[in-house]
Structure formats: C-alpha cells, structure tokens
Amino acid sequence: MESITAKQGKIMSDIIAKPSVELMSITPNAEQVIELACRTCYLSFHRFQPPNSTEELIKKIIRKKHHSVLEHALATFRIKGGSRVFTHELVRHRLMSPSQESQRYVEYGKVRNFDAVLPPTIEQGGFKDRYIDMTTRLVEFYEEMVKAGVPKEDARYILPNGTTSEIVISANFREFRHIFEVRCNPRAHWEIRQICMMMLEVMKKEAPIVFDDFILDKETNSATLIES
Numbered sequence: 001m002e003s004i005t006a007k008q009g010k011i012m013s014d015i016i017a018k019p020s021v022e023l024m025s026i027t028p029n030a031e032q033v034i035e036l037a038c039r040t041c042y043l044s045f046h047r048f049q050p051p052n053s054t055e056e057l058i059k060k061i062i063r064k065k066h067h068s069v070l071e072h073a074l075a076t077f078r079i080k081g082g083s084r085v086f087t088h089e090l091v092r093h094r095l096m097s098p099s100q101e102s103q104r105y106v107e108y109g110k111v112r113n114f115d116a117v118l119p120p121t122i123e124q125g126g127f128k129d130r131y132i133d134m135t136t137r138l139v140e141f142y143e144e145m146v147k148a149g150v151p152k153e154d155a156r157y158i159l160p161n162g163t164t165s166e167i168v169i170s171a172n173f174r175e176f177r178h179i180f181e182v183r184c185n186p187r188a189h190w191e192i193r194q195i196c197m198m199m200l201e202v203m204k205k206e207a208p209i210v211f212d213d214f215i216l217d218k219e220t221n222s223a224t225l226i227e228s
C-alpha cells in the first residue's frame with residue numbers, strides 16, 4: 001500500500017506508507033478471566049488449574065458455541081494509515097466501539113499532512129502518476145476553499161475515498177472473533193483484510209487459546225476459521 005503526502009498543495013513525497021495497528025489495552029489475564037466467568041455457570045472453581053484447565057475449557061466453550069463468556073475480555077486498538085474506504089467498512093460492526101478522526105475539526109496541511117492510500121492494482125494498471133496528480137489537485141482545491149473561508153466540514157466533500165483516517169476501536173473477544181471471521185476471509189476487500197490480519201496476529205499472541213482456531217495463510221494474507 002502506498003501513500004501520497006501533500007503539504008500546502010505540494011507533493012512532499014510518494015513514499016510507501018504502511019498501515020499500523022497498536023494494541024492500546026487488553027483485559028489483564030484475559031483467558032483466565034474468561035475461564036473463571038465460565039466456571040461461575042457451573043461453580044466448578046475447584047477445576048481452575050491454569051494453563052491446562054484454561055485451554056481445555058475455552059476450546060470446549062468455543063466448540064459448543066457458548067460464546068457469550070468471551071465477552072468478559074476486551075481489547076482496544078489504534079489504527080493509522082487506513083483509508084476512509086476501510087474505516088467505512090469497519091464501523092459497520094455494531095458491537096465494536098469506534099472513535100474516529102473528524103474531518104469537521106482536523107484540517108489537512110495544518111493539524112496533519114494529507115495522505116491517501118494507493119491501492120496496488122491502480123499502480124499495477126499504470127495509473128499511479130495520474131492518481132497522485134488528481135489527488136493532489138483535489139487537496140489543493142480543498143486548501144484553497146478552506147483558506148477562502150469555506151468550513152472544513154464542507155470543503156471535505158471534495159476529498160477522495162482514499163484519504164487516510166485514524167481510528168480507535170474497542171470490542172470484546174467475541175466481536176473480535178466475528179470481525180476476523182468475516183474480514184480476514186479471502187473474500188474480504190484487501191485493505192480491511194490486511195489491517196484485520198495485523199490485529200489478528202496481535203490477538204493470537206495475546207490470547208492464543210481464544211484465537212487458536214484462526215488459520216493464517218501468509219501467501220494470500222488471509223485467515224479462515226476452522227470448526228473444531
């Protein structure tokens with residue numbers, strides 16, 4: 001994925017910008033919290049002998065679709081360098097809480113430099129230079145309008161879908177499993193898949209039992225859920 005950076009109407013560079021995901025917070029001892037919450041259903045705390053009991057119980061509840069106990073653990077990510085195409089798809093997930101950079105308040109060229117995502121197929125199609133040129137011209141027009149007194153909330157109508165947008169999301173583990181199931185899937189759009197794959201890799205390290213049944217395919221940068 002590439003980025004276009006413009007400042008005061010001039011292209012500063014067309015460097016490759018990678019999207020980034022940062023885990024801001026996660027429930028401490030998340031998998032043990034899930035196990036203890038689940039054991040409350042059966043008052044079987046005498047069986048709480050981590051790590052073996054944790055793995056055995058969480059795999060069992062996932063298999064039996066007793067998924068509500070996964071809601072006791074939550075994670076929050078900050079995502080940078082994704083386009084508004086990506087964020088529009090992501091915020092459709094209603095059980096996830098988003099806080100997104102506002103184009104009403106954030107002025108490009110002032111609070112931060114403008115940048116946009118360049119999809120690989122546009123570059124492969126030989127359209128990279130024209131894409132950068134047209135995007136830059138739109139940003140120049142945006143800057144001219146804002147300078148002339150048009151409110152940012154209205155000048156933004158001219159900005160392209162590829163414009164990047166910072167976003168923080170919070171969700172419980174059940175919802176993260178759902179998001180990864182539909183968005184890391186090979187059929188999902190490449191950008192949301194790429195960013196969700198980055199979050200899935202983090203979650204696999206942080207909560208390896210809960211996310212164990214997602215099988216990563218490095219070649220296609222996708223993941224599929226195996227039914228156990």
Ligand SMILES: Cc1cc2nc3c(=O)[nH]c(=O)nc-3n(C[C@H](O)[C@H](O)[C@H](O)COP(=O)(O)OP(=O)(O)OC[C@H]3O[C@@H](n4cnc5c(N)ncnc54)[C@H](O)[C@@H]3O)c2cc1C
Nearest residue numbers: 089091092093094095096175178179182183185187188189
């Ligand atoms: C490949 C792909 C293509 C897509 N194409 C389009 C498209 O062309 N047009 C379009 O508009 N959208 C499209 N979407 C978005 C899709 O329709 C969903 O809005 C989005 O994926 C959020 O999924 P969700 O509703 O399952 O999940 P969430 O909103 O994250 O909810 C999680 C789960 O909670 C439950 N739930 C949440 N809310 C309700 C409710 N009100 N009633 C009952 N159960 C609920 C459901 O089980 C749901 O799966 C696409 C998504 C994918 C993955």
